[in-house]
Amino acid sequence: MTLEELDKDINKKIAENEEFVRYTFFELKVKHNLSEDEIDEVLRLARNKFENLGYRVYFTGAKYNYQGENRIVESNEYLVAIKGL
Numbered sequence: 001m002t003l004e005e006l007d008k009d010i011n012k013k014i015a016e017n018e019e020f021v022r023y024t025f026f027e028l029k030v031k032h033n034l035s036e037d038e039i040d041e042v043l044r045l046a047r048n049k050f051e052n053l054g055y056r057v058y059f060t061g062a063k064y065n066y067q068g069e070n071r072i073v074e075s076n077e078y079l080v081a082i083k084g085l
Contacts, residue, residue: 021050021079025077025078057080064082
């Protein structure tokens with residue numbers, strides 16, 4: 001996945017739901033066929049972009065609060081980004 005493709009994908013996800021964005025195992029590993037190293041790089045770049053846009057970013061196993069509920073980033077999720085908390 002190139003930087004341009006990642007940027008388009010992030011913008012598409014934000015357009016679908018501006019408040020809550022997630023990247024799953026299926027999307028990155030299966031759909032985009034990325035290696036573990038490529039996934040690490042995508043997640044690093046995505047984290048930077050989301051943080052620059054005012055999102056809080058959480059990775060697998062992290063606890064977070066969304067809409068008044070305490071949640072955990074599930075094992076099949078790589079990244080969750082929540083707007084402006």
